[in-house]
Amino acid sequence: MTSTRILVFALLAPLGLVSAQATGDDATTLLVDQLEAAPRLTIDEIFSRAGNLRDIATRSGDYSESDQAAALASLDTALLAKLEDPESLSPQAILLVSACYLQSEDAEIETALGSLLPLLRADDDPVATAAAELLGNRAFKRGLSVDAAKERIDALMAGARNGDWSPELRLACAFSAYRTGGGTERRQARAEMLAFLDSSNPRLRRLGALTLGRIGEVIRGRLRAELKRVALLPGADGALAESYLKQEEMKALHDRKFQNLQENFSRAELPESLRTVDEVMRLISNDHLIGDLVEEKDLVSAAANGMLRYLDQHSAYLPPDYFKRFNQELEAEYGGIGAYVETDQNDGLFTITRPIYSGPAYKAGLTSDDKIVRIDNWPTQGENNDDVIKRLKGKPGTPVKLYIWRRGMDPGLIERPEEDMVVTVTREQISIPPLSTDLLPGDIGLIDLTEFSRVTSTELRQNLRELAAKGMKALVLDLRRNSGGLLSEARNVSDLFLPRGMKVVSTEGRGATYQELETRANAVLPEDIPLVILTSRFTASAAEIVAGALQDHNRAVLVGNRSFGKGSVQTLIPLPGQRDDVFEDSNQNGKWDDWEEITKDWDGDGEFDFASRVKLTIARYILPSGRSIHHEIDKDHNVISEGGIEPDIEVSMGRVEGWRLEESYRIYRERLPRVYVDERWEEHQELFRKLAIFDNKDPNMYPDFDEFMASLETVLPRDDVRQLLRRELRRRVQDERGAEFPGTDYSGDYQEDPQLQKAIRLVLEDLGQTVDDIPEYRATFEDPDADEAGKDDLVAKLPAGDDLASTRALLERARSSDGHLSKGTLDAVLELLKRLDGN
Numbered sequence: 001m002t003s004t005r006i007l008v009f010a011l012l013a014p015l016g017l018v019s020a021q022a023t024g025d026d027a028t029t030l031l032v033d034q035l036e037a038a039p040r041l042t043i044d045e046i047f048s049r050a051g052n053l054r055d056i057a058t059r060s061g062d063y064s065e066s067d068q069a070a071a072l073a074s075l076d077t078a079l080l081a082k083l084e085d086p087e088s089l090s091p092q093a094i095l096l097v098s099a100c101y102l103q104s105e106d107a108e109i110e111t112a113l114g115s116l117l118p119l120l121r122a123d124d125d126p127v128a129t130a131a132a133e134l135l136g137n138r139a140f141k142r143g144l145s146v147d148a149a150k151e152r153i154d155a156l157m158a159g160a161r162n163g164d165w166s167p168e169l170r171l172a173c174a175f176s177a178y179r180t181g182g183g184t185e186r187r188q189a190r191a192e193m194l195a196f197l198d199s200s201n202p203r204l205r206r207l208g209a210l211t212l213g214r215i216g217e218v219i220r221g222r223l224r225a226e227l228k229r230v231a232l233l234p235g236a237d238g239a240l241a242e243s244y245l246k247q248e249e250m251k252a253l254h255d256r257k258f259q260n261l262q263e264n265f266s267r268a269e270l271p272e273s274l275r276t277v278d279e280v281m282r283l284i285s286n287d288h289l290i291g292d293l294v295e296e297k298d299l300v301s302a303a304a305n306g307m308l309r310y311l312d313q314h315s316a317y318l319p320p321d322y323f324k325r326f327n328q329e330l331e332a333e334y335g336g337i338g339a340y341v342e343t344d345q346n347d348g349l350f351t352i353t354r355p356i357y358s359g360p361a362y363k364a365g366l367t368s369d370d371k372i373v374r375i376d377n378w379p380t381q382g383e384n385n386d387d388v389i390k391r392l393k394g395k396p397g398t399p400v401k402l403y404i405w406r407r408g409m410d411p412g413l414i415e416r417p418e419e420d421m422v423v424t425v426t427r428e429q430i431s432i433p434p435l436s437t438d439l440l441p442g443d444i445g446l447i448d449l450t451e452f453s454r455v456t457s458t459e460l461r462q463n464l465r466e467l468a469a470k471g472m473k474a475l476v477l478d479l480r481r482n483s484g485g486l487l488s489e490a491r492n493v494s495d496l497f498l499p500r501g502m503k504v505v506s507t508e509g510r511g512a513t514y515q516e517l518e519t520r521a522n523a524v525l526p527e528d529i530p531l532v533i534l535t536s537r538f539t540a541s542a543a544e545i546v547a548g549a550l551q552d553h554n555r556a557v558l559v560g561n562r563s564f565g566k567g568s569v570q571t572l573i574p575l576p577g578q579r580d581d582v583f584e585d586s587n588q589n590g591k592w593d594d595w596e597e598i599t600k601d602w603d604g605d606g607e608f609d610f611a612s613r614v615k616l617t618i619a620r621y622i623l624p625s626g627r628s629i630h631h632e633i634d635k636d637h638n639v640i641s642e643g644g645i646e647p648d649i650e651v652s653m654g655r656v657e658g659w660r661l662e663e664s665y666r667i668y669r670e671r672l673p674r675v676y677v678d679e680r681w682e683e684h685q686e687l688f689r690k691l692a693i694f695d696n697k698d699p700n701m702y703p704d705f706d707e708f709m710a711s712l713e714t715v716l717p718r719d720d721v722r723q724l725l726r727r728e729l730r731r732r733v734q735d736e737r738g739a740e741f742p743g744t745d746y747s748g749d750y751q752e753d754p755q756l757q758k759a760i761r762l763v764l765e766d767l768g769q770t771v772d773d774i775p776e777y778r779a780t781f782e783d784p785d786a787d788e789a790g791k792d793d794l795v796a797k798l799p800a801g802d803d804l805a806s807t808r809a810l811l812e813r814a815r816s817s818d819g820h821l822s823k824g825t826l827d828a829v830l831e832l833l834k835r836l837d838g839n
Contacts, residue, residue, distance in 0.1 A: 035082070038092035043130045046092055050099035076104050086115040091127045094119060095134065102137050105458070109139055110148050117152070120159055120173070129169045132159060136176025141588045146397075149588060153181050160192045167204055171196065171211045178215050183584040183599055190215070197222055206230050210237060213244035224248075254576075277303055304614075311617065314568055318613045323572075327591075327610070333455070335593050336393040337361040337400065338430045341372070343385055346669065349373065349405070349414065350380040350388050354731075356433060357738040364425045366404065367735040369674075373414050373421075374403035381414070395595035396429045396587075407678075429587075431455050436740040437463050440750055441694075441776040444763055445472040448742035449493075452485025452542040457492035464496060464524050474530040474763035476756065480560060480747060484541025487569070491517045493546050496524040497531065497555055502624075504549045507569050509619025530766035531556040532759040535647055540564035544629045545621060548645045552624040557762055558647040560755045565631025565643030569619035578611035649762075651755045653747070663716050664724060673728040676708055681732070692733040692741075695726055696779050697751060723752060751780045 038046060053075065079101040086094055098112050119131035140152060159165060159173030171193065178189035193215070196208025209226040217223060230241035281299050284291045297319075304317035318326060328334065338359015344351040349371040355362035372380055375391045394400065401424050403417035413421065434456040435449045445467040449460065467475070487505075494504045498519045506516040525531065533547050533556045544563045550556035574580075582600035583592050598608050620630050631643030667673065681688065684703050691701060699705045699722040709721055730741050730749075742748040743756075750756050760777065764770060771777035 034096065035089065035093040038096050039090045041092060041096075043095070043126050046096045046130070047099055050096050051103075053100045076101070076106070079104075080108060080111060083111045083115045086118070091119055091122050091124060095127060095130050098134055102134065102139050107139060109144055113140065113144065113148055113152055117155055120155060120169075125166045125169060129166070129172045132156065132169060132172035132176055136172075136179045138180065141180050141590060146587075153177060153185050153588075156181075157185060157188060160189060167196065167207050171207055175211055175214060180588060182586055182588055183582070183597075190217070193217075197226060206237065210240060210244075213241065219244060219248040301612075308614065308616070312568065314566065314570055314615070315617045316615045318572075318615055320609045320612060323610045323613045329451075329453070333429060333431050333589075334393055335396045335427050335595055336389075336430050337366075337402075337425045337427060339366065339392075341385075341389065341392070344371070346671075347371075348381065350383070350385070354740070355735070356430060357734075357740065358433070359430055360425050360428045362738060364423050366402075366423060366425070368731060369407070371405040371414070372402050373405045374417050376401050379415070390594065393594045394427050395593075396427050398595075399424050399426050431459075433740075434459055435463060436742045437467060438742050439467060439470050439472060440476075440760070442760075442764060442767075442769070442774045443471050443473040444760055445475040446478065446742050446748070446750075446756070447475065448478040448481070448748055449543075450481050452482070452489040452493070454486065454489070456485070456489045457496065460493060461496055461524055472529070473767055474532075475525060476532050476534065476759045476763065477556070478534045478742060478748060478756075479539045479543040479547055480534050480536035480755075481744070482539055482543035483564075484543050484566060487517070487542060487545070490542035490545040491519070493542075494549050495519045495521050497550055498523055498553055499527075502549075502553055504624070505545045506622045507619040508622055509569065515619075527555075530763040532762050533558050534755055534759060535560040535563045535645060536653075537561055537564055537644075539645070540566040544645050545623070548623040548627075548629055551645065551648070557649065558645065559649045559651055559759045559762065560647050561650065561652070562642075562647065563629070563645040565629060567621040567628055567630030567643060568617045569621060570615045571618050572613045572615055574611045574613055580610050581608045583608060649758060651758045653753075653755060660716060660720060663714055664720060667712060667714065667716075667721075667724060672712060673724045676725060677728050677732055680704070688729050689733055689736075691726060692729040694751070694776050694780075695722070697722070726751075750777070754782065757781050 034049065041049065079097050082089060082093075082097045083101060089097065094115050098116055101107050101112055102109075113135075116131050116135055120128050120135075122128040122131070135152060135156060140149070144152065156173045156177040160170050160177060162170060165173075174189040174192040177185050178193075181189060190212075193208050193211050196204050197212065199205050199208065205226050206229075209223055209230060212223055213219070213227060219227060224245075227241045227245055231238055231245060233241075281296065281303075284294065284299060285296070288294075301317055301319050308315035308317055338356040339361040340353045340356070342351060342353055343349070350373070352361065352366055352368060352370045352372065354368045355366055372388070372392075374380060375388070378391060380388050392400065401422055403421045404423050405414050405417065405421065409421075432453065432455075434451045434453050435447055437448070438446045440446055445464075447460070447463060447467075449456070464475075491504050494502075498504070500519050500522050502519045504517045504519060506514065508514065531550070533550060535543075535547055535558055539547065539560075540563065544565075544567060547556070547558055547563065551558050579602065580592075581598055581602055584597040584599055585591075586596050587593065592608055592610075594608075596608075598606075601607075601609075603609060620628050622628055628641065629643055629645055630641065632640040677688065680703055687701075687703070695701050697719065699709075699718045702708075702722065702725055705718075705722075705725075708725075709718060712721065714721070726749075734740050743753070747753050748756065750760060757771075757777075761771060761781075764773070764777075771781050
């Protein structure tokens with residue numbers, strides 16, 4: 001028997017979940033005893049057993065993490081195999097297997113659905129009721145096809161209305177339909193519960209009242225009277241009814257306080273502290289130069305935001321439009337074509353800056369720099385970006401007809417596009433990629449993680465496994481462009497790198513409940529894989545938490561610059577008296593999508609509006625070592641705490657002279673590198689694909705480079721022009737291969753990025769190698785000792801006195817071969833200037 005199976009037996013046998021004598025060659029054998037025992041268990045015992053199984057399979061002890069992970073995978077495989085053959089199981093065994101399997105993040109939800117639906121018609125009423133409860137698991141909201149989701153909700157609603165079924169089963173069906181259904185199903189399920197409350201049978205009224213309390217129904221009238229009656233009864237039902245009534249009392253108290261405040265305002269009895277605000281608004285309206293052009297609601301928003309910004313830079317007032325955008329960024333999902341778009345400032349045309357390579361636009365053949373000049377029969381020229389994007393978004397599965405203009409086509413077709421320019425794209429549910437990856441020479445994985453949205457940890461887990469399958473030996477995690485996101489995702493990402501039970505972060509604040517987050521699963525990245533994290537001044541919030549936690553637990557070495565220092569906790573609070581519009585949740589994902597029907601439009605503007613929110617700072621993040629990462633200043637802008645995460649090794653990206661940046665931008669703006677690539681692509685595309693990956697920093701590898709250089713009439717060094725061409729090649733090649741290169745034009749390229757180069761040196765050292773062992777690195781990496789040697793050599797040769805001609809000649813000879821001065825040379829120039837000043 002393998003070590004994994006021995007582990008699982010050792011864990012399960014003492015708890016009676018398998019017999020101590022059980023044997024077998026696969027994980028299915030380990031479940032035999034408990035599946036055979038299932039018909040003898042109560043429903044509570046079945047769910048309890050299912051709830052403990054996964055925890056048992058990963059329980060830490062004297063076994064390796066790899067054995068524990070293998071045990072969990074083996075358990076999932078066995079559970080899935082059983083669900084694929086439900087005929088071999090008793091109804092109780094199906095409940096046990098389903099309840100355990102639905103806890104898996106990678107569960108095949110439709111397989112579980114196929115096993116559970118038939119149980120709704122089981123002869124054993126407790127079994128059928130338990131199946132109805134399981135069908136309300138929130139996993140069914142995210143893992144089903146449209147047809148399967150409809151089949152599930154239809155079955156639940158049919159059960160809720162079936163007068164031949166027991167009250168418990170009908171209400172379980174109604175509750176699950178309400179919990180996971182759309183707006184229509186929720187209204188219908190609630191109506192079924194209310195019908196029980198109207199019954200003349202005390203038992204039915206009690207069951208109906210408790211189910212309505214469970215869904216959060218407003219407690220008043222008949223419901224309040226029934227819950228009060230049930231609360232007098234001994235036992236669990238009485239205690240539950242009493243808890244619902246206490247919750248409602250607390251809510252009523254809060255509402256009364258708010259109502260009193262509203263009444264004060266309605267009588268114009270403003271507190272003295274607010275009279276100043278009211279008077280300033282009056283002065284603005286009457287006397288300010290543009291006071292007649294400003295709406296009162298905008299002034300109120302500005303005042304509210306000013307109060308919050310006075311406290312700290314992260315608290316803010318979010319009016320409905322701002323909150324809508326904020327929420328979309330966190331969700332990272334929408335229905336649309338899947339492309340990054342904007343109006344090109346050079347030609348004024350609405351442009352695809354880059355397609356999302358997993359999205360429908362790319363699958364339909366659209367690439368970077370394609371111009372969308374018409375959507376269906378609606379021209380895009382001169383239109384607001386938001387209006388254009390709104391037309392591109394829509395219900396997944398619906399087509400949109402795009403008229404695409406590309407450079408080289410007749411400019412007259414921009415305003416009068418023809419049918420052969422049409423590309424029809426079928427919209428899909430788009431998940432905005434939070435990362436990009438590459439496997440660098442020497443089998444070093446590079447992951448550029450740019451945000452902590454709801455999909456980040458799932459995407460990262462998948463990409464780590466893919467890199468491992470390709471033979472990854474070390475990993476560089478780039479967080480330099482990551483400004484943070486969801487705290488929950490910071491913990492989920494840390495799960496992938498740290499053992500289970502390790503502290504990730506805690507919070508402390510004024511009266512705030514202390515919260516401590518620990519990893520909940522075993523690491524996906526093996527401990528023997530070297531890990532370096534890149535940080536910068538733009539690394540903030542959730543990204544700092546991950547970097548700091550992995551640094552504190554000695555799991556990663558940090559390279560780069562001190563991080564931003566955003567270590568405070570914000571919570572979003574809806575303003576009392578305001579409410580979101582109500583919508584039909586057609587795809588049952590629990591959030592508003594642009595194409596869904598609005599069922600309550602409170603202001604009647606035809607748009608879905610969120611209520612305003614206050615983003616309020618309530619606590620600080622504390623890392624496992626006890627340090628705070630929050631950069632704090634007082635009201636006079638004096639620094640109280642520097643904050644941020646200090647890297648283990650400080651490495652600068654280096655500075656580029658302003659004139660070089662301006663000249664590079666001029667060449668880019670005139671699209672000269674793109675013209676170069678377009679004119680030579682057909683003849684040299686194989687070479688260009690190779691140069692996008694590695695060009696040895698040699699301008700001569702580019703066809704006609706000297707001719708192109710001369711045509712630019714530029715004072716830029718040759719190497720700067722080479723870099724411009726290579727950036728354009730990488731843009732072109734990533735479109736062709738359907739995978740983004742990590743990083744930006746200025747980072748993430750191992751040939752050009754000094755911080756990444758240092759990270760690579762470190763992981764190679766851990767692997768017992770040097771950059772000299774990898775040809776690509778040996779040819780392109782800067783020698784970290786060369787600068788000082790160059791400086792010493794140059795300073796020794798400095799001419800005496802103020803011989804400027806000799807000085808100029810020396811500097812020309814010292815100019816590096818690629819046309820720019822090294823750091824050592826620049827230091828020597830400063831030394832020279834000091835000498836000349838002294839003379």
